[in-house]
Amino acid sequence: EEKPVKIDKWDGSALKNALDDHTKKIFKEKFGYVESFRLMDGRLILCTISVVFALFAFAWDYIYPFPKSRDVLIICIYYTYFVMMLVLTIYMTYIEKGCFMLALEKDKTMLDPDNIWKLTSKLKRFDDKYELHISYTNGISKKNKSGHFVKSVCNFFDEEGQLCENSFEKEVLNLHASLSPNKKEN
Numbered sequence: 001e002e003k004p005v006k007i008d009k010w011d012g013s014a015l016k017n018a019l020d021d022h023t024k025k026i027f028k029e030k031f032g033y034v035e036s037f038r039l040m041d042g043r044l045i046l047c048t049i050s051v052v053f054a055l056f057a058f059a060w061d062y063i064y065p066f067p068k069s070r071d072v073l074i075i076c077i078y079y080t081y082f083v084m085m086l087v088l089t090i091y092m093t094y095i096e097k098g099c100f101m102l103a104l105e106k107d108k109t110m111l112d113p114d115n116i117w118k119l120t121s122k123l124k125r126f127d128d129k130y131e132l133h134i135s136y137t138n139g140i141s142k143k144n145k146s147g148h149f150v151k152s153v154c155n156f157f158d159e160e161g162q163l164c165e166n167s168f169e170k171e172v173l174n175l176h177a178s179l180s181p182n183k184k185e186n
Contacts, residue, residue, distance in 0.1 A: 009161035016123040021062035050084040113139035
């Protein structure tokens with residue numbers, strides 16, 4: 001049996017992370033969706049490219065000690081670092097857009113494409129309003145639906161900082177039900 005989630009109720013990032021993690025748990029356990037890591041994989045690929053450039057610069061400096069390797073070090077470290085950080089920032093801002101879970105609703109017949117559920121959330125610094133956005137994309141028609149709720153975190157945590165799973169789960173289930181297709185869409 002799992003221990004109830006208990007956090008420091010004055011720590012905003014801990015509040016957000018606890019609610020995000022519980023939302024993931026609901027989508028995986030209650031609905032049986034599969035988490036897709038393709039957004040995270042993109043970020044890892046960009047970081048790997050940066051590491052490869054750094055390793056190349058290290059190897060070049062090892063083979064040709066400093067005065068000879070100066071130009072390669074400047075190119076690999078200064079320019080590549082700043083360019084890759086810019087690309088990573090753009091990727092996280094405009095492609096990931098704060099998504100903490102990309103869930104795939106697998107087609108039971110394995111013939112149609114998967115339906116995609118994208119979950120994002122916000123909890124601004126020094127604010128008590130937790131905002132959960134869920135968007136649904138039909139795998140066949142590619143039609144999008146989205147919804148969200150904004151509630152105070154005090155609705156989901158008690159005085160000791162323990163997550164009240166039932167009240168939070170009710171909100172997530174209601175939001176999911178409002179986006180779920182009642183009949184097969186084409």
